[in-house]
Amino acid sequence: MKQRMLSFWVMLIPVFSFSQGIQWANGLSWEQVRQKAKEENKYIFLDVYATWCGPCKLMDQDVYPLAEVGKVFNDKFISIRVQADRSTKDAEAIKSRYEDAEKINSDYKVGAFPTFLFFAPSGELVHRASGGFNVNKFISLANDALGQKGYIKQIELFKAGQYENLDLRQLAIAARYAGDASLAKAIATTYVQNLDAKELIKQDNLYFVFEFAEQEQDRKWAKEVCTPKIKSLSMEDLASTQAIRFLIYAAKDDSLAAKATDIWISKMTDSQLFNKDTLEYVRMFLHQSSDKSFQVLYKNARRVDKIMGKKDWTVDALSNVISNQEFGVPTFNPAWKAIKEGKNNKSLTDPDWNNLNYTIAKKYGSVYAEWLQFSPKISWYNLIGNKKEYITNLVAEMNRTGGWGFNGMVLNNSCMEVFLYGKNKKELQNAAAWMEMFFKRNPKEIKTNAVGLDTYAILLYKAGQVKESLQWEEKATQIDPNNSEIANNFAKMKNGLPIWPVGFDVVN
Template structure:
C-alpha cells in the first residue's frame, strides 16, 4: 500500500518531467499571465490561433511538442495559446478568454493565422511573427523578440521617431514584412527606395521582389521593362513570372473566375493585349486552360490544354505537368489526348521519384492498357510512400483488373 501511495504521489511529477515540448499555461487569465511574467522576469509568447486554421494545427501537433522547442521557450517565455474564433464546443476556459481574445485581435490588428505575439516582462508588445515554421527556423524568429535591435515594434517606434537612415529603413521594412504588417512595410520600403541611387544592385532587386505585389508597386515597372537585369539576380524567367502573376490577379481572375463573370473572354483579351503585350498571349492560353478546368468544360479543356502544351509546355513545372496529366486522365475520353498526357507525366518525373507523380504515370499507363508497366510503377510508388493507403488501393484495383477512374 505504501508503494502505491508513493507512486500516486509521483505521477504528477512524472507527467511533468515527460512533457518535452512547450509548456502552455492553460488555466490562467490574461491578467494572471502578465503578472506571472513580471514576477518571473520572463517574456510572454502568445500563440493566436483558430480552430479552422491548418497551419495552426500543424504547429500545435508537430512543432510545439518537440523537445528543442520546450528547452527554448520554457526557459525564456511564459507561454499561452489563445483561441481567436468561437465555436459551439468551446469549454469554460476558452469562453473566459473571449473578451481578452477580441481585445488582442483588435489592438494588434490580427488578420492572418497563426499570428504569434511577444511581450516584454512588463507586458509591453515588442515583436510579432506571422505564419508558422519548423522548429529551428521558428526559434530563430522568436529569438528576435528578445533583442531591442531586432524587435519589430521597437524598430517601428524608432522609425516613427525619425530613425530613417537607409539601413534602418531597410531593416524595419523587412521586420514589418515578417510581422505581416504590409501597410507599414510597403510605406517604409518606399522611403528606402527613395534613398537609393542604384535600384539594380543584388540587394535592391531581392528587396523589390519581396515588396512587389501589384502593378501599382514601385518595383513592377522594373520587372516589366528590365527583366534581364532582374533575372540576372533572381534567375531565368523570374521577372516574367512576377508580371504574369500580377497581371492574372488583376486583369483575369477577378473578371473570369469571380461570381459576376460573364464568360466573355473578348474584353479581357483586349485589355491584356493593350496593357501587357509581352505576356498576353501565353498568359491567356494558360488561364483559359485553368478556366475550362474550373468550369469542368472538358471538351474545351481538352482543346485548350493541347494547344497550350504544344506551344508552351516546355516551360511547365513538374507540378503543372502532373496536374494537367491527372486532369486529362480523369476527364478526357480521347485516348490520343491521354497519350499526350502520358508524356507530360513522364516529364514530371525527370530526375525525381515523387510517389504521387508516379501514381499519375501508372494510372495513365493503366488506362492505355499497359497493365504490367502500370503495376510495376505503382508498386514502386507504394514502396516510396511507405505504403500510402490510397496508392495501395489503386495498386490492388490494377491487379484485379478494375477501373481506377470514374
C-alpha cells in the same frame, strides 16, 4: 495523389545506451513505463521524433550525447523515445507497440517533430515543447518540468492573468502543437498586443504571426490584431523588407505595402537595387502595374533577367500582376463572389478572350500576351466547372512552360488534375509524357517518389497503357507499402476497374 497523415507508433531503443549523454530505456510498454516512474519516484522524458526530421537528427547528434545533458536526465528521468514514421524494416518489437503509439498520439496530440513530453512521477503531463533546442535551452526544459514551471503550470498562470513573467511567444506555439487552437490564439493575441510596434515587424515576430495565420480565419485574426500597431508606424519605419512582408502577409494591406515598397526602392542606389537578393524581394512585393516595383522590373527586363540568370524571369514575375489587374479584378473575382453567393456557375458568360489578349498585348507587349494565353482560362473554366476546357488549357499551359519547369510538386498536382478530369487520350498521354520526362531528369526520384510514380502510372492506365502502368504502380507500392491509396489503386488496376471520378471516362 494526395499524401495522408502518418500513423504514429512507438520504438523504444535498446535497453540502455551507455554513454555520457542520455541513457534511453527500453523493453517496457507505455503503461509499464508509467508504473516504473511511480515506483522509483522519477519523472518521464518522452522524445517524439521522426526519421526524416532534420531537427530530430541534430538533437541526436549535438545534444543527447553530451555529458551535461546526461547528468540532468539520467538522475531524474526515465527517458524513452517515440518514432513517428513506419518503415519496411520495422522489427516485431516495434510492431507490437502500435497500440501504445496510437494512445500517445491521441492523448497528447503531437503535431510537430521533435516534441518533448515531460511527466511527473504520478504520470501527469507537466511540460511540453516542440522543435530543436540548443543544450542550455534543452536543459532548461528539464529543469522547468522538475521545478513545476512547465507548460501546464504556465497555462494555469496565463488563465489567471499572471503572464508578466511568461514567455508568451513560446507558450502560444506550445499550445498550438498541443492541439488547443483557441487557447493558442488567445496567448498569441496577448503576446502581440503587448509588443512594441517596431518589435512586431521584426523577423522572429513576423514568422510567429505567419505560423498562426495559415487558415483563412486565422489571416483575419492576424490582420485585426496587427493592424492597429502597424498603423502607428511611420512610412519610414515600414520601408524595409521585413515590414513590407508583414504588411502583405500578416496585415493584408497591399496598398500600404505598395507605398512602403516605393519608398524602400527610392532609397536604394543602383548597385543596391540591381542585385539578385533585392530583386527577389522586389518580385515578392509586386502589387499593381503602376507601382515602382513593377516599373523597375518592366523597364529593365533584359538587365534583370541577366542578373537572375534565367530567361523570361521578369515576364514570369510580372505576369501575375498583369493577369490579376486585367482579368482577376474585373472578371474572375466578381464571378467567384457570385458563385459563392449561390449563383449558378453555368449562367456565367465566358470572357472575351480575344479582347483580353489584345488588351494585354497593347498595354504590355506581345510577349506578355503569349505568356498569359492559357492561365486565365485555366482559372475561369475550373471556377465555372467546365472541366473539358479546364483540362485542355491546363495541358496547353504545361506544354508552354515545358512541364511547369519540371517542378516536381506543381507538375504532379497538374497531372493529377488531367488524370481526374481528362477524357481525351492524347491529353492523358501528354501529361504522362511530362511525368516521364521529370523522372528521366531526376532519376533518383524513381527510387523514392512513390506519389509521383503513382500519378505517372494511373495516367498511363487511364490512357489505355495498362501493362506499362502496372509495372510503375508496382514500383510505387514497393517504395511506400503502407500507402493505402496507392495499394487500392494497384488492386483496382489489376482487376481492370476505373479509379477516376464517375463521368470522366475516356471518350476519344
